[in-house]
Amino acid sequence: MTNRLTLLARTSLTALCATSLASSALAGELNILTWEGYADPSVIAPFTAATGCEVSATYVGSNDDFAPKLAAGGGVFDIVTPSIDTTYSLIEAGFVDPIDISRVPAFNDIYEQFRTADGILKDGEVYGIPYAWGAVPFMYRKDKFDTPPTSINALWDPALKGRISLWDDKSALYVAARLNGDMNIYSLSDDELAAAEEKLIEQRPLVRKYWATAGELVDLYKSDEVWISNTWGGYQSGLLAADGIEVVEFIPDEGAEGWMDSNMIVAGTPNEECAYQFLNMAISAKGQEGVFKVNGYSSTNPVAAKEFMTDEEFSALHQDDPDYLNSLLLWENLGARLPVYTNAWNAVKSQ
Amino acid sequence: MRRALRLKRALVLSPPLLWTFLFMFVPYAILLVYSFWSQNYPTFVPDFQLGNYVLIFTDPQYFRVILRTLKIAFFVSLGAALIAYPYAYFLVFRVRTPSLRLALYMAVVAPLWVSYLLRAYTWKTILGTTGILNSFLMSTGITSEPSSVFLYNQTAMIVTLIYVFIPFMVMPIYAVLEKIPRSLKEASSDLGIGRVQTFLNVTLPLSIPGIVAGFTMTFCLTFGDFIAPFLVGGPDGQMIANVIASQFGASLNWPLGAALALIMLMIVLSIITVSERFERLGQGKFA
Amino acid sequence: MRNIIEIENLTKTFGHVTGVDDISLNVRQGEFVTLLGPSGCGKSTLLRMIGGFEEPTKGRIVLDGQDVTHVPPNKRAVNMVFQDYALFPHLSVGKNVGYGLRVAGLPRLKVREKALEALALVGLEDRFDAAPHTLSGGQRQRVALARAIVRRPKVLLLDEPLSALDANLREQMQMELKALHTKMGLTFILVTHDQTEALTMSDRIVVMRGGKIVQMGSPVDLYERPATGYVAGFIGSTNQFRSSVLAGVTGPVVHCFGQSLSAPAGVRPGQQALFGFRPEKALVQFGEDVGGPDTLRGKVADSLYHGQSVRLMIDLGAGQVMVDLPMSGTAALPQIGQAVSLQVDSDKIMILADEVAA
Numbered sequence: 001m002t003n004r005l006t007l008l009a010r011t012s013l014t015a016l017c018a019t020s021l022a023s024s025a026l027a028g029e030l031n032i033l034t035w036e037g038y039a040d041p042s043v044i045a046p047f048t049a050a051t052g053c054e055v056s057a058t059y060v061g062s063n064d065d066f067a068p069k070l071a072a073g074g075g076v077f078d079i080v081t082p083s084i085d086t087t088y089s090l091i092e093a094g095f096v097d098p099i100d101i102s103r104v105p106a107f108n109d110i111y112e113q114f115r116t117a118d119g120i121l122k123d124g125e126v127y128g129i130p131y132a133w134g135a136v137p138f139m140y141r142k143d144k145f146d147t148p149p150t151s152i153n154a155l156w157d158p159a160l161k162g163r164i165s166l167w168d169d170k171s172a173l174y175v176a177a178r179l180n181g182d183m184n185i186y187s188l189s190d191d192e193l194a195a196a197e198e199k200l201i202e203q204r205p206l207v208r209k210y211w212a213t214a215g216e217l218v219d220l221y222k223s224d225e226v227w228i229s230n231t232w233g234g235y236q237s238g239l240l241a242a243d244g245i246e247v248v249e250f251i252p253d254e255g256a257e258g259w260m261d262s263n264m265i266v267a268g269t270p271n272e273e274c275a276y277q278f279l280n281m282a283i284s285a286k287g288q289e290g291v292f293k294v295n296g297y298s299s300t301n302p303v304a305a306k307e308f309m310t311d312e313e314f315s316a317l318h319q320d321d322p323d324y325l326n327s328l329l330l331w332e333n334l335g336a337r338l339p340v341y342t343n344a345w346n347a348v349k350s351q
Numbered sequence: 352m353r354r355a356l357r358l359k360r361a362l363v364l365s366p367p368l369l370w371t372f373l374f375m376f377v378p379y380a381i382l383l384v385y386s387f388w389s390q391n392y393p394t395f396v397p398d399f400q401l402g403n404y405v406l407i408f409t410d411p412q413y414f415r416v417i418l419r420t421l422k423i424a425f426f427v428s429l430g431a432a433l434i435a436y437p438y439a440y441f442l443v444f445r446v447r448t449p450s451l452r453l454a455l456y457m458a459v460v461a462p463l464w465v466s467y468l469l470r471a472y473t474w475k476t477i478l479g480t481t482g483i484l485n486s487f488l489m490s491t492g493i494t495s496e497p498s499s500v501f502l503y504n505q506t507a508m509i510v511t512l513i514y515v516f517i518p519f520m521v522m523p524i525y526a527v528l529e530k531i532p533r534s535l536k537e538a539s540s541d542l543g544i545g546r547v548q549t550f551l552n553v554t555l556p557l558s559i560p561g562i563v564a565g566f567t568m569t570f571c572l573t574f575g576d577f578i579a580p581f582l583v584g585g586p587d588g589q590m591i592a593n594v595i596a597s598q599f600g601a602s603l604n605w606p607l608g609a610a611l612a613l614i615m616l617m618i619v620l621s622i623i624t625v626s627e628r629f630e631r632l633g634q635g636k637f638a
Numbered sequence: 639m640r641n642i643i644e645i646e647n648l649t650k651t652f653g654h655v656t657g658v659d660d661i662s663l664n665v666r667q668g669e670f671v672t673l674l675g676p677s678g679c680g681k682s683t684l685l686r687m688i689g690g691f692e693e694p695t696k697g698r699i700v701l702d703g704q705d706v707t708h709v710p711p712n713k714r715a716v717n718m719v720f721q722d723y724a725l726f727p728h729l730s731v732g733k734n735v736g737y738g739l740r741v742a743g744l745p746r747l748k749v750r751e752k753a754l755e756a757l758a759l760v761g762l763e764d765r766f767d768a769a770p771h772t773l774s775g776g777q778r779q780r781v782a783l784a785r786a787i788v789r790r791p792k793v794l795l796l797d798e799p800l801s802a803l804d805a806n807l808r809e810q811m812q813m814e815l816k817a818l819h820t821k822m823g824l825t826f827i828l829v830t831h832d833q834t835e836a837l838t839m840s841d842r843i844v845v846m847r848g849g850k851i852v853q854m855g856s857p858v859d860l861y862e863r864p865a866t867g868y869v870a871g872f873i874g875s876t877n878q879f880r881s882s883v884l885a886g887v888t889g890p891v892v893h894c895f896g897q898s899l900s901a902p903a904g905v906r907p908g909q910q911a912l913f914g915f916r917p918e919k920a921l922v923q924f925g926e927d928v929g930g931p932d933t934l935r936g937k938v939a940d941s942l943y944h945g946q947s948v949r950l951m952i953d954l955g956a957g958q959v960m961v962d963l964p965m966s967g968t969a970a971l972p973q974i975g976q977a978v979s980l981q982v983d984s985d986k987i988m989i990l991a992d993e994v995a996a
Binding site: 065068089170204210212225339342349350 | 390394410411412413415416419480482499502581586587589593594597599600601602603604
């Protein structure tokens, strides 16, 4: 708070007159690079009204979009919201700045697993404020299965030829590796990676289409092209339910990956004050309610979540279940192995 | 005096030269420089090494994708030519009313003003399992169950790309057919030759430049396409432009992407060179 | 001699426009017939119907005793030399000439022999391998001719073949065409709008207007005895005047722009008709009071020097006539304003019919 006042004092004399006016006098503009649903008007409009910070959002289709967009030219974005497998590479590349935790009071309310995750820390400094999380479960059309599938091998079932879809992403390798019994999916050896690649090549004739966007997967289910796939937990199933198509999400015997998205401040942003306001808002009850209501994702801040979730909702999203959280294979930064994984996935698609 | 003239000529020529330099030469030069850099996770660093090119020529996945892209581009061009030629022929030689001819010509060319995405998307709704084609086949009793063989495979890509790029085939063929004097066909007929032989010996050889031009354009456009694999392609639909896009995106390996892009450029340039030769060949030595 | 072509009541309409209107015409074996008329008179349409390129609306075309009215061009034993030559740009000269034979499946050597033979007739056997676009206009014309005669057609059709050539070349080609016709003994049907071309080459000229035949006959017939004012004006120049025939002292007279001349034989006083005389048929004498009877008197209004002759415009007071004065090398050119008398004998005066409906 002191820092903030000093800053304000330096930049704006009028801001000194009354603290209550300070917020509206910020009048900055935030450009955020984030996921669809993370900049919903129901959240952004009150934020702008309270702080005077205008927000314009650009959406990514994949975590792979962050680095190229930040690499292509500086000065455009102030905030990015990458997933936990991408955060560290942005830190390493110097695309993001360390965060002054003293200016984010609610940081310590966040689940410990998240706020101490390797992906957002470097040299003892925090670079990301965890915002939302979820699993990457599997999902199937309820009307098409007499016996509900419980294993990943359902996606290798020749009887389902032409009805299977998989996310067009390196995560396909995580799925195949687990089917091979390799649970160390973020540190696969070359041989294990080759085996996963082999497995995916074997599966390919059964695949109708690799889905690239959330909307595409929804379309594939709606037009009766696909019956089983992996999914972004809660999101696409919600969209399909709204269209009257009943799908069931399940965590297979081989487990599921977990993801967690964090807000990060782009290096050298001229709108630092607004950026901190945004970070704080995102983990406040209002911000967390937004991501829950709009996307159906779980909350990273259980203290805030308690304020707007019913008890049933709280447990339905596994907010009170540390075992569930721990059972998820939370995405990790692949580091220098990323190109190897990407290459292996491209090799599958080149067959 | 002479000097002034030279200066004047330089001034007249310099804007286009500058334009070419800025918007053609410079980007390619940058691409070339990048292609020798090396990836240093998480980004890439200046370097001078041929590793990217070595990788492209040793890892079979690149060769496979380039081959697949060439194959699809070939079938798209061939299909487009087989459809466009009779259509253009019909317009030029059979439709007598100029206004009707113009209307039919515009019917093919006008879709160019409609977004590519929209046009490609149309085919999704036609070829899908619950799409128009399946509904038609089932309502006519040809099939009893919806078939999934129409969408999400290479054939669907070829069909969609033929549809999307066919104006580029119709236009040059139409132009070249229209330029063939009517008297040549009459002369052939006058010399005792029937329609089919006249077509094979006069019309077709004289329209080869148009076919080659259309073929080249369609081929190169298809070769660089990355939307169709995304929209209507199946798991075996990845083309070279998708790989390049993923190198500039997902892999954050611009050097490899640049090397691939340059190889793609080389392929396109050689296709254009070959097609120019072919065009001259078609014209015979008398062009 | 027998008729190689018999055309009976041939009509061709394009929508509401009648291109050829009920024409009947016979062409004899070996004849050189020219269809002459201004553009739009139907001569080209008539030729194209003979060639098979236009379907007649009515009527019949018989070629060598066989009805070919609805036979396509490739099944007719006639060949055409096109106005634009229509040489195949992708084929060499030799291949152009041999095209029909080659595609029809004649052995290669035979094709070559025949093509060379045809090219020799037009003097271009040494350009066998040349590309059409490397040839001059006259040479292209000859290649087109060679290609059209290589199959020895029963009739050779020529559609304004010389119109794209310059004047000197045209004159030379006229002679060559005529010579070729004589040498080969083929039947030629030529379409032209150039009366000189028609006069120099044809055995018979068919003058057309508005889709109909106005008059046909030998060049001399048409020149000396044009049936109508239209023909008289189209072939050569004619001074035309309308007059009643009056009784004069020595016989019937006619009035040419107010001055009287003895009327030609065959008209009687009281008749009214169109009369004319050719500019070169008047005897020209200079001076105020020269010349005898049947003389028109006037002044030189203008003169156009043609080398071998000079054309004078003579002002008769009530109008002008033109006369041609042969020039001998030493004679001085007539002066403007000089008094002149023109003797026009009655046998030089032509009686012209009223024109057909225009």
